[in-house]
Amino acid sequence: MKGKFASNETFAFGTVFADQILEKTVIALPVDHHGYITDPIFQAMAAIISWDVQTSQDIVQLGGLWELFTANPFTVLDQTGHMPYTESSRHMGKALPETDRLRCLYDRNKKHYPDWIARLEKDGLTGVNAPARKGFYAWSQSDRPAPQSVFDARTGEYVPIGEISRKDFWSYYEAAERDRRAGKIKSAESLVHVACADDAGGRAFRRYALPIFLYVLDLIQDRIATPGQINISTRAGLRFKVGIIEAIDALISHLTIDGLIELVRRARAENADDPHMADLLDVDGESGPRKGRPCLLHELKRRNLNRLLGYGKYYRTPVAELDLDTGQHKGCYLDLKFCEPSSRDRVCSIVFDNPLRGNVWNRAALDQLAHASRRVLRLHREGRCGAVLFTAGGTGMRMLGADAREFNRGWFERSKGYVPLSEAEAAGFTRNGMGLFRLIQRSPAATIGVFGEKWGGGAEFTYFLDLRYDVRAEGFVFDTLERQTNWQPKNTYNQPELDYAILGGFGAANECQRLGMGDSIIFELFDQGMTADRAYQVGLSNGVFDQELEALRRGYERARLMAKDAPYSRALFKKQLARGRDDEALARETGEVFNPRKNPFVSTGLLALLDRGARAPKMDYACLHTELPGWRYPTDNGMMDPDAADEQSADQSAQPGGV
Numbered sequence: 136m137k138g139k140f141a142s143n144e145t146f147a148f149g150t151v152f153a154d155q156i157l158e159k160t161v162i163a164l165p166v167d168h169h170g171y172i173t174d175p176i177f178q179a180m181a182a183i184i185s186w187d188v189q190t191s192q193d194i195v196q197l198g199g200l201w202e203l204f205t206a207n208p209f210t211v212l213d214q215t216g217h218m219p220y221t222e223s224s225r226h227m228g229k230a231l232p233e234t235d236r237l238r239c240l241y242d243r244n245k246k247h248y249p250d251w252i253a254r255l256e257k258d259g260l261t262g263v264n265a266p267a268r269k270g271f272y273a274w275s276q277s278d279r280p281a282p283q284s285v286f287d288a289r290t291g292e293y294v295p296i297g298e299i300s301r302k303d304f305w306s307y308y309e310a311a312e313r314d315r316r317a318g319k320i321k322s323a324e325s326l327v328h329v330a331c332a333d334d335a336g337g338r339a340f341r342r343y344a345l346p347i348f349l350y351v352l353d354l355i356q357d358r359i360a361t362p363g364q365i366n367i368s369t370r371a372g373l374r375f376k377v378g379i380i381e382a383i384d385a386l387i388s389h390l391t392i393d394g395l396i397e398l399v400r401r402a403r404a405e406n407a408d409d410p411h412m413a414d415l416l417d418v419d420g421e422s423g424p425r426k427g428r429p430c431l432l433h434e435l436k437r438r439n440l441n442r443l444l445g446y447g448k449y450y451r452t453p454v455a456e457l458d459l460d461t462g463q464h465k466g467c468y469l470d471l472k473f474c475e476p477s478s479r480d481r482v483c484s485i486v487f488d489n490p491l492r493g494n495v496w497n498r499a500a501l502d503q504l505a506h507a508s509r510r511v512l513r514l515h516r517e518g519r520c521g522a523v524l525f526t527a528g529g530t531g532m533r534m535l536g537a538d539a540r541e542f543n544r545g546w547f548e549r550s551k552g553y554v555p556l557s558e559a560e561a562a563g564f565t566r567n568g569m570g571l572f573r574l575i576q577r578s579p580a581a582t583i584g585v586f587g588e589k590w591g592g593g594a595e596f597t598y599f600l601d602l603r604y605d606v607r608a609e610g611f612v613f614d615t616l617e618r619q620t621n622w623q624p625k626n627t628y629n630q631p632e633l634d635y636a637i638l639g640g641f642g643a644a645n646e647c648q649r650l651g652m653g654d655s656i657i658f659e660l661f662d663q664g665m666t667a668d669r670a671y672q673v674g675l676s677n678g679v680f681d682q683e684l685e686a687l688r689r690g691y692e693r694a695r696l697m698a699k700d701a702p703y704s705r706a707l708f709k710k711q712l713a714r715g716r717d718d719e720a721l722a723r724e725t726g727e728v729f730n731p732r733k734n735p736f737v738s739t740g741l742l743a744l745l746d747r748g749a750r751a752p753k754m755d756y757a758c759l760h761t762e763l764p765g766w767r768y769p770t771d772n773g774m775m776d777p778d779a780a781d782e783q784s785a786d787q788s789a790q791p792g793g794v
Contacts, residue, residue, distance in 0.1 A: 136164035136171065158529055160371040160469070160488075162364045169231055172360055173372035176347060176379070178223055181208040182240040183343050183415075185249050191287040191294050194271055199299050199307065200339045203321055203329060204382075205374045210282060213262035213270040221256055224248045234357075234424050236350045239411045251288035260286075269293065304339075306332035318544035318554070321376035323385035330386060330398065341402035346415035348383055349399065349430055355443070355459065356431040362443035363456030363467030370469060381453060384442045392436045399430075438462060447502020449567045454506040466510055468503045470494075472528065476514065481521040481698040482691060483511050483580075488528035496568070496592040496641075497538035505571050508578070515580050521698030522581035524691055525600065527593075532606055532683055536591020536632075537564075537640070565640040568592070572599040572641060577713065579706035581697035585690035587683070590629045595639055598646035601697070604678040604690045605667035626664030628675065633661055650675060703734040 137146040150163040162172060169175065184197045198207040212220050228241035241247050255261070255270060262270035263280050272282035273293045284293040301308055309332075310325035319325070330340045354360045360368075366378035377385075386395050399418040406412035414423025418430045435441065445455025445464035456467040466473055470492075474484035485507055487494040514520035527534045541564075544554040575582060576599040583602040586593070597603050608625040632639045639661070647657045656673050659665065670676040680686035707724050714720065728734045 136168055137166070139167050160367065162360075162368050164360060164364070166359050168354075168359050169227060169235075171372075172354070172365055172368040174223065175227070175237060176351070176369065177208065177211075177373055178220065178227065179237050179240060179347050179350065180343075181212060181220065182224065182237075182248070183346060184208075185252060186240075186243065186411075188249070188251065188288050190289050191285040192297055192300075193288075194285055195297055196299050196304060196335075197339055197343065199304070200336070200343055203307065203310065203326060203340075204369075204376065204379075209271040213272055213274065213282075215262070216264060217252070217256055217261040217270060221248055221252065234353075234428070236346065236353055236415060236417075236424055238424055239414055243411070251286075254291070255286065272296075300335070303335035306334050306336035315545060318556075318560075320545060323377045323381055326377060326382050327385050327389045331390075338405060341398065342406055342412065345399055345402050346412075348379065348386075349416070349418065351379055352383070352431040353425065356428075356434070358459075361456050361458075361467070363453070366444060366453055366456075367467070367469050378453065380443050384444055387441055392432050392441065396430075396432055396436075434459075445506075447499075448505045450498035450502050452499040452502045454503050466506055468507065470500050471503045471507055473507050473510065476520045476698075478519070480691075480695045481519060482524055482694045483514060483520045483522070484524045484526070484691075485511075486526055486528050487534060492538065493535045494527045494529065494533060494593065495535045495538040496596075497541050498564075500538075501564075501567055501571060505574075508571065508575055511580055512578065515578075515702065520580060521702065522583065522694040523578075524687075524694045525582065525584040525586075525597075526687065526690070527586055531608065532585070532587035532686075534586045534589045534593030534596070536593050536595075561640075568641050572596060575599055577709055579702045579709070581694065581705065583690055583694045583697070585686050586627075588625065588627050588629070591632060591639065592641045594628050594630060595641035595643045595646065598643065598650060602677045602693065603670075603675065604680065604686050604693075605670060605676045606683050606686045607667045607679060607681055624666045624668070627667040628660060628665040628670050630661045630664070647675075703736060704728055704740075 137143075141149075146163070146165070150161055153159050154161040164172070180201050181198075184193075184200075187197060188194055194209050195207075198209045201208055224241045224247040227238070228247040231238040231241070246253075259265055260267060260269045262268075263274050268274045268276060268280065269286075271286050273284040273286075274280040275283050282296060285296045286292075287294050299307060306329045310328050313328065314320060314322050314325050317324075326340075329336050330344070331337060332340075351365050354365060355362055362380045366380035369375040369379045383395075386398070390398060396418055399416055403413060403416040403418075406416065414425075417423050417425055418432065420427050420429040435443075440457065440462060443457045444453045444467075445457075446452065447454045454466065454468065455464040457463075458465050470487065470489040472484075472486040472488050474486070476483045485504070487500075489495065489500075511520055511523055526532060542556060544556050544560070572595075582600040583604065584597045584600045585604045585606070586597060587606040588608050589597060605627050608627050609622065610625045611620045612623050612625060613620050630639055630643055632643075643661075644657060647660065648654075651674055652660075660675075665673070665675065667676060667679045671679045678686070678689060680689065707728065711721065711724070729737055731737055
């Protein structure tokens with residue numbers, strides 16, 4: 136975040152440094168705020184429960200609420216140490232502004248945290264790293280410590296860890312079973328189910344989770360952070376399986392805004408005996424720090440806005456965020472960076488950037504790339520983009536294949552075993568991926584990829600691009616014949632699917648044939664992989680470099696030069712490549728390009744050819760008002776090209792609300 140004394144230049148430099156050098160998911164707040172987005176949220180997850188803890192079961196059961204999102208905060212605090220928590224509580228109790236909804240969590244009768252936590256800190260019981268390896272839990276002495284017993288605040292002793300009561304907290308178990316049957320992982324639907332339940336689990340959700348939901352809405356309302364920043368922060372920083380804004384959208388979708396407001400009022404009525412809860416659960420601006428400022432939900436209702444995020448075309452994962460000032464949704468990605476082109480270069484950059492999981496293909500990545508591709512086409516239609524540079528963030532610019540976790544129907548756990556995807560689910564993933572890659576392949580914008588090591592689907596994606604530039608890779612490689620490991624050039628193209636009894640599901644075999652590789656070369660690629668130099672030798676790669684920076688420089692410059700091409704001609708050229716030999720169609724298309732009503736760029740293009748001694752005038756890209764041949768630009772109904780509807784599976788294309 137930008138400190139009050141930091142210049143804009145320092146703020147920008149710090150953001151780039153963290154993003155590029157430290158390779159972290161960076162959410163940079165231009166407004167000074169007490170703690171990063173995740174700090175006050177995680178702090179509150181423990182603090183809001185801590186005042187109610189009386190017994191060991193409270194730590195297990197009430198803390199277990201947050202396991203629906205991520206993890207019990209008390210186990211996390213034991214692993215990170217209590218001092219950051221207690222010091223932050225002291226700071227927040229003194230420094231949070233008067234308008235902060237959570238302020239009462241850190242200032243109760245001049246106490247910043249409960250007596251039982253103060254007693255643990257005084258006794259040096261601060262978690263795994265304490266000499267006794269005790270904190271909220273007592274931990275085993277192994278190299279990978281695990282909780283063995285839990286602290287009982289009433290007796291001051293450590294007692295066996297009990298199970299969450301199935302009778303009282305049945306909604307927790309029912310939500311987990313619903314997800315298991317649907318092959319989902321801590322889904323938004325399960326959160327909605329618990330939020331509306333009548334048992335102790337539902338009451339705990341409404342008492343402890345809803346105030347933090349209202350708090351993040353305050354951040355958006357006060358323009359401290361955007362919906363996308365908050366959602367990404369909770370997904371990346373707090374490891375939420377469902378981002379907190381996604382959960383709010385799910386509640387709005389299920390209950391409507393009026394219904395969600397009534398749910399909060401219900402929670403306030405359930406906790407009427409606690410004056411602090413009246414402030415935390417105020418949605419109407421009646422009391423507490425937000426008095427006179429009704430919750431953002433009221434503004435959304437007044438403006439007829441019913442979601443804070445935009446969701447993807449295929450799997451409805453987040454791809455956009457609501458801009459409160461305009462009321463429109465704009466792109467916002469967790470796994471991609473999208474750099475719009477400058478007016479000079481007309482090159483858009485799309486960077487695969489997921490430092491937590493690696494650059495993998497999963498449902499979220501497909502949704503985000505589909506949305507980004509649609510943005511490219513809109514920019515192209517406006518004359519602002521002529522080429523796209525694809526690359527990968529992180530050391531070595533590695534692009535990986537399919538997310539192995541999604542090969543399991545749900546969340547893979549050794550204790551539960553492997554549950555295979557259904558045939559329809561697996562086919563649908565390939566169908567959606569191929570439809571998207573074909574869209575990029577046929578796009579009138581030029582495409583070039585600059586990558587290092589590529590595995591599985593990461594390699595397959597590059598086969599659909601116009602040009603491929605590779606960065607050489609070196610490392611230890613095991614020689615299976617000599618039974619020794621050598622330092623040598625590593626493969627930059629790897630298709631290991633056959634080793635795992637699966638197929639290259641993104642068209643590797645057919646695309647390699649289209650690129651002119653014979654069957655023996657394709658067998659070589661699948662059975663042993665290819666170094667960058669070997670790929671260049673067989674025509675798979677168009678350039679090989681030792682340094683990442685040099686590869687990016689050359690790749691971007693080539694994209695800039697390709698962007699200067701007239702888009703009508705490039706669109707016809709790609710159509711011809713896909714169609715194959717048709718002399719009559721070629722004659723017809725050659726006539727078309729000389730028609731200025733169809734190809735507005737022919738005048739400037741031919742002038743540059745005919746008058747070599749003079750500088751040709753700049754192309755007026757804004758003059759393109761006609762559709763390109765064989766191509767339909769994105770429209771508001773989400774159609775990307777004439778074949779997109781046919782390439783989607785029926786069950787996925789029927790889902791409403793995609794962006």
